[in-house]
Amino acid sequence: MEDVEAFAARAVAAMNDEGLAWVGNPATVAALLSLAADAAHGVVRPAAPIATFLAGIELGRSGGDPAALEAALTQIRAAIPG
Numbered sequence: 001m002e003d004v005e006a007f008a009a010r011a012v013a014a015m016n017d018e019g020l021a022w023v024g025n026p027a028t029v030a031a032l033l034s035l036a037a038d039a040a041h042g043v044v045r046p047a048a049p050i051a052t053f054l055a056g057i058e059l060g061r062s063g064g065d066p067a068a069l070e071a072a073l074t075q076i077r078a079a080i081p082g
Helices: 004-014 018-024 026-042 047-061 066-078
Strands: none
Touching (some): 004 018, 018 026, 026 047, 047 066
């Protein structure tokens, strides 16, 4: 199975937007995968893409600021039961 970070880097390259390079950052990938797992197990599997999409929107609005990602993760996790 392919490395997720390599996939993220290729997907960003395919979108032809250098401003999205932060998406392939290993810390960003790990944070989004962790959030997806929490949503999938705490709600239902289809909640994972919704949770990561919301985090991505907030991260994009901030220009890739890690603090914004942390804030979004905290806010989204607060909506996960348990």
